[in-house]
Amino acid sequence: MTTRRDFLSRSAMTAASLSAITQAPAQQSQTAEGIKQLPPPKKPVIVTRHTGDNSVDEAYKMLLDGTDTLDACNHICLAREDDPNDHSVGYGGLPNEDGFVELDACCMHGPTRAAGSVGAIQNIRHACLVSRLVMERTGHVMLTGKGAEHLAVMHGLKREDMLTDDARKMWLLWKESRTSQNFWGPPMLAPGGKSANPAPELHPQKHSMIPRHPGLEWADEIRTRSQQLTAMAIDLGIPERKRAFAVEQMLWPTTGTIHVSCVNTKGEMSGATTTSGQAFKIAGRLGDSPIIGAGCYTDQDIGSAGATGSGEENIKVAGAHTIVDCMRQGMSPKEAGLEALRRIVRNYNGDMAKIRYLDMIYYIVRKDGAYAGVSLWSTTANGTPKVFSVHDGQYRVENCAWLLEGTTTN
Secondary structure: OOOHHHHHHHHHHHHHHHHHHHHHHHHHHHHHHHHHOOOOOOOOEEEEOOOOOOHHHHHHHHHHOOOOHHHHHHHHHHHHHHOOOOOOOOOOOOOOOOOOOOEEEEEEEOOOOEEEEEEEEOOOOOHHHHHHHHHHHOOOOEEEHHHHHHHHHHOOOOOOOOOOHHHHHHHHHHHHHOOOOOOOOOOOOOOOOOOOOOOOOOOOOOOOOOOOOOOHHHHHHHHHHHHHHHHHHHHOOOOHHHHHHHHHHHHOOOOOOEEEEEEOOOOOEEEEEEEOOOOOOOOOOOOOOOOEOOOEEEEOOOEEEEEEEOHHHHHHHOHHHHHHHHHHOOOOHHHHHHHHHHHHHHHOOOOHHHHOOOOEEEEEEEOOOOEEEEEEEOEOOOOOEOEEEEEOOOEEEEEOEEEEOOOOOO
């Protein structure tokens, strides 16, 4: 039986709850409005993966000359797509399990709030340009496969064989060795999934997946497999100077990507991502790179972000969008990136037996030029810090902020 006091008490609680609900959007709006009012940087800012070429310097000069921010992003992407020695992007990218190079890319243009994406496109070198064609020349946002290839050819991009001789020989080595686990079978999250191999120090498995950053317990297994793979590489005619890299690709296939985010002195931003995806993937696989909101996301009011690393994991947390949205709520670029990484770890309930197989780096820039590079793990396989590149008038490589200390087996 409800008394008058109960009724008044519940009414007061309800009123307080409704007040909190109605005030929350207003408070968030004020935070977002505050971010929108941040002044643009006095100098342009570019954040990206360490490229090893001059493209970042060149793109920065483009921004100083007033070139559109997406043109600057694409300039860096194009350099990677043209490099046959970059086996994670464009021409020379390692193929899918059937021997065909499939490329993914996406872009977002802050000033116009437009976006474009392509996935699993074959025979076209510059996937980043095709994603821009989708954005500028169609009423769609994403095209895949033959449709994306047809659009590219219609607009003057040339078909070409994307499989270089080096990449073909590495694919043959993978086909003949089969020491690398393929992508068929249960997913990571499934009981008994790919990461649930017996402890290597107890039961080394001849065909099990070696962790990307293995501990000392794997030394004998790696040595044995490397010797076998080297012999096979010699038989396939892989030159001596390239054999070690080929063997490395069999044990730990390429997962690299290139993402670029930038902001100019007007506060205009853009982001672009391009990749050949995971080496020896199942045909038709799309990672995070062509997914708007995962591999790349730009909001002209707030900032821009993108990713390299375990694409499937980034899709599940909509990483780039999550980061930008966290900045909208008042987080710094570093804090926002770490929050996205925490969500990846949360998806595995903190199970390090599985998380040790994952890796992720986010590249982030805010409207006012504040930036960050954040990584899931603090170091690479050889113990050196995870890094990213930044240019704000001076090009440099900086250490990433990180969530988990050490490599993926610590």
